[in-house]
Amino acid sequence: MSETKIAGAELAPSWLPDAGDVNELVPAMWANDVERGPDGEVTISGVSVSALKEQFGTPLYVMSEGDFRARARSFKDAFDAAFADLCGGVDVYYAGKSFLCTEVARWVDSEGLRLDTCSGGELAVAQRAGISGEKLSLHGNNKSAAEINRALDMGLGRIVVDSLHELRRVAELAATRGVVANVMLRLTPGVHAHTHENIATAHEDQKFGLSFIAEDPEAPGMSAAEAASKLAVEAESINFLGFHAHIGSQIFEAEGFEIAARKLLGFTHEIQRKYGITLPELDLGGGYGIAYTAVDKPRPAAEVAQAMAAVVRATCSELGMSAPKLSIEPGRAIVGSSTFTLYETGTLKTVQVEVDGQDGVTAPRRYVSVDGGMSDNPRPVLYDADYSAVVASRASAEAPALSRVVGKHCESGDIVVRDVYLPNDVAAGDLLAVPGTGAYCWALASNYNYAPRPPVVAVKNGAARLIVRGETEDDLLARDIGA
The missing domain is CATH 2.40.37.10 (Lyase, Ornithine Decarboxylase; Chain A, domain 1)
Structure with missing residues (x-):
C-alpha cells in the first residue's frame, strides 16, 4: 500500500x-x-x-500551578544537592521578567526561591506579594534614581550593576541616604551562546555588563570590570558581594556556562588576591532552554546542576580558593x-x-x-x-x-x-x-x-x-x- x-x-x-x-x-x-x-x-x-x-x-x-511549583522545586533541590559540599547550596532566582504577578511571586517565595526584578514595576509586584527585600534582586542597564532609591528603601539583597557610571550613581544615592547598597557587578565573559542574537547577552557588543577586555575611558589602563571592582572595594556605601554573568536565553549546550564559570571564578580569585578581600557570592546566570517544538531537548535540572558543580569544583581546586555562595537564574525553564x-x-x-x-x-x-x-x-x-x-x-x-x-x-x-x-x-x-x-x-x-x-x-x-x-x-x- x-x-x-x-x-x-x-x-x-x-x-x-x-x-x-x-x-x-x-x-x-x-x-x-x-x-x-x-x-x-x-x-x-x-x-x-x-x-x-x-x-x-x-x-x-x-x-x-502544580507544574510551575514542581519545576521551581526541581531546580532548587537539584542545585542544592549538587553544590552542598562546595557552598552549602544555591540561591535560585526566578526571572520576574519572564512572567510575574502577585500570585506567582508568592508561589516563588513559598517554594524557597528568590525573585529577580528588572524595574520599579516588578519591585512593586514583589512588594504587593509580601516578598522581603533580602530575597530580591534588581537588574537593568539604566536604573533610574527612583528605582535605585526604592531598592535601597526595600533593603534589596542585591543590585546588579552594569556599568561604572551606574556604580557611581548607586554609591552616591546610598551615601546620601546613609545606607549601604548590596551590589554585584555584571560582567560580559565574551561567551557566544547559541541562541538568537537579541537574547545573547555575554558578548562585548551589547548593552549589558562590564567588559573584561575593553579599557574603560574613565579609568585608563584598566578594563571596565577592573575599574568597577576597584570602586566597589573602595566605596564605603557599597557592600561588594561579587560578580554576575548571564550569557543568554533558550540555551541547551553546557559549554557556554562552563566557560563563563571558569572566567568568573578566575576573575574573582584575581580581585580577592589584589585587594585582600573575600567576595561571598557568584551568580552564574541561567537561560536554560525549554521545548517549544518536538526537536528541542532541554536538559534536566539535575544534569545541569551536576555539570556546573563539576566545573566550579575543579576550577576552585585549581585556583586554591573556596567556592563562593552560588546563585542561578533558570528563567523560562520554570514557567515556560x-x-x-x-x-x-x-x-x-x-x-x-x-x-x-x-x-x-x-x-x-x-x-x-x-x-x-x-x-x-x-x-x-x-x-x-x-x-x-x-x-x-x-x-x-x-x-x-x-x-x-x-x-x-x-x-x-x-x-x-x-x-x-x-x-x-x-x-x-x-x-x-x-x-x-x-x-x-x-x-x-x-x-x-x-x-x-x-x-x-x-x-x-x-x-x-x-x-x-x-x-x-x-x-x-x-x-x-x-x-
Whole structure:
C-alpha cells in the first residue's frame, strides 16, 4: 500500500519532524498534568479546554500551578544537592521578567526561591506579594534614581550593576541616604551562546555588563570590570558581594556556562588576591532552554546542576580558593512549559506556494487563523521563535496537513506557529492550544489594533481561577483623555 500523501509536506522546514500522530502531546512541551481525556479533548489538571473556554473565553493563557511549583522545586533541590559540599547550596532566582504577578511571586517565595526584578514595576509586584527585600534582586542597564532609591528603601539583597557610571550613581544615592547598597557587578565573559542574537547577552557588543577586555575611558589602563571592582572595594556605601554573568536565553549546550564559570571564578580569585578581600557570592546566570517544538531537548535540572558543580569544583581546586555562595537564574525553564495559550479557530484558506529549488512545482500551504496573535505572543515576529500547536477540543482521525497558524492583526508577520502539522479536518470553532507560552508572552503582550490583553488562569486540583484578569474595552479607553 502506498503511503498517504501529506498536504504541503514539500514546504516543511528541514528541522520539522515528519508528520506523526496529530493528536500526540509531546511530554517535554507541556505541563505535567496536561493530557487528552477519553473523548480526545485536552485537559489540564482534570479541567477540559472547553470548560475553560466557556468560563474565561479565548484567547487565554492557561497555567498549571502544580507544574510551575514542581519545576521551581526541581531546580532548587537539584542545585542544592549538587553544590552542598562546595557552598552549602544555591540561591535560585526566578526571572520576574519572564512572567510575574502577585500570585506567582508568592508561589516563588513559598517554594524557597528568590525573585529577580528588572524595574520599579516588578519591585512593586514583589512588594504587593509580601516578598522581603533580602530575597530580591534588581537588574537593568539604566536604573533610574527612583528605582535605585526604592531598592535601597526595600533593603534589596542585591543590585546588579552594569556599568561604572551606574556604580557611581548607586554609591552616591546610598551615601546620601546613609545606607549601604548590596551590589554585584555584571560582567560580559565574551561567551557566544547559541541562541538568537537579541537574547545573547555575554558578548562585548551589547548593552549589558562590564567588559573584561575593553579599557574603560574613565579609568585608563584598566578594563571596565577592573575599574568597577576597584570602586566597589573602595566605596564605603557599597557592600561588594561579587560578580554576575548571564550569557543568554533558550540555551541547551553546557559549554557556554562552563566557560563563563571558569572566567568568573578566575576573575574573582584575581580581585580577592589584589585587594585582600573575600567576595561571598557568584551568580552564574541561567537561560536554560525549554521545548517549544518536538526537536528541542532541554536538559534536566539535575544534569545541569551536576555539570556546573563539576566545573566550579575543579576550577576552585585549581585556583586554591573556596567556592563562593552560588546563585542561578533558570528563567523560562520554570514557567515556560507550565502554560499554554488557548485560541479559537476562525477563517481558513489554502494557497499554492512554489517549492524551493523546484521551478514550476507548487505545494499547498494552509493558513489557520485564530482569535489572538502577535498581541499575545510577539516572540515569533521578534525572535523568529518557533512554536507548535494541537487541536485541543477533540481528537482527529484525519491525515495531517502542513499548516501555518496566524493571528487576526493587520500585519503579514502576525504568525503564531510558522510550521506545524494539523489534521485535515481542522475547522472554524475548533480550539487550538499552543504550548510553551508561559515565558515572555503575557509579559511582552501589547494592545496592538486595540486588542485587550488576555486573562491568565491558574489550574490546580481540578479547579481554575483567574490570577490576572483580561482587559476590557473600558480598560483600553481609560487612559484616552480625548473624550
